[in-house]
Amino acid sequence: MSMKLLILGLLLERDMHPYEITLVMKERTMDQFIKLQMGSLYYAVDKLAEGSHIEAVEVIRSTDRPDKTIYRITDKGKELMEQLILQQIKKSDQLHHPLYMALALSRYIDQEKVERLLEERIRETEHQVNFAYQVYEEHISIVPRSALHLMYGRYEHCLTELKWLKRLHEDVVARRMSDKGSPIIP
Amino acid sequence: MSMKLLILGLLLERDMHPYEITLVMKERTMDQFIKLQMGSLYYAVDKLAEGSHIEAVEVIRSTDRPDKTIYRITDKGKELMEQLILQQIKKSDQLHHPLYMALALSRYIDQEKVERLLEERIRETEHQVNFAYQVYEEHISIVPRSALHLMYGRYEHCLTELKWLKRLHEDVVARRMSDKGSPIIP
């Protein structure tokens, strides 16, 4: 659903062909907020076209490349966009963090391995925190606040995650994951 | 994948039938960390059984109810579990927050509506923060630290989300979402 929303949002600015959408997404670091899978993108575009929420404006043919089909958002599409936005805000979809599950069970397996991987994750997350902050800073005077909130929010979420990972790592190193009784000290 | 991991983890403790797994999940508030969809659960159980990662121990037949098939984890299943845990820790899967997308586009639609919905979300998130903290506190002396980290982590993530939502709400109320140039003050 959020792929559809994204497509509608970008077509609002100007007409584009699917591949162009991916370029704009990367340019704006939107691929951090939504998983960019080409398959899903083309699928979503087809579905939107089927429902007349977008329509083909032009097909650029070329002998050596696949044809480019340029799409435009319709009025029906604009309505759908409003619906989707409101729907997404409404459903208080828990953050289903895939790591949570793995970590809960990690005490059953080789702690050395868990330790190494966690260290890797911590390093990666540190990079993400820095990158997210940089992206935020660079965009302060460029994008509207709505977009800026995403960037700052992403930074904060990453930071929260980093702190969490570090606490986990400490306990794995101390071989304490199976202990009971003591509270977490942040 | 995390559904498979969950099933293997619970079967490690004792043999169970699929429906029983859902009960244990709810009991332990695991349904907060992973989306509990009956369809996916039964699908994952079937796949695990196909790959001999789990096996049926017993089928309890009954005239008035569907049969219950009780499963047990195999040695192959234990190996898979280790693999899955390590794999999940490894892939630094960005948190793809569905709200991010919606919020980025919300400035195009009726701000009154966005305001109301955000207020609802804030209320809900406040409840979640409280609930998460309560769950954490109640489990301090009951569960191993690995599980406790999840609970405390969940609390912190919810709190981060709450602060973010409140800042968004402020800006929506002030009709500032389309403004540019000023930094986010946390």
Place this chain on the structure above:
DNA sequence: GCCACCCTATTCAAATTTGAATATAATAAG
């Protein structure tokens, strides 16, 4: 005493996502 709703337990079709395959051009590196 009956109506509405929740619990037990599973299945299924339809929607969606994943991951890889396809083909060619341009650019860079050695």
Place this chain on the structure above:
DNA sequence: CTTATTATATTCAAATTTGAATAGGGTGGC
């Protein structure tokens, strides 16, 4: 000059998720 990588553009089968259907039993309220 040749080879490797990156960019252009889309498609597809297979895996997975979703959301609803099924179906009988128990329970609490009016």
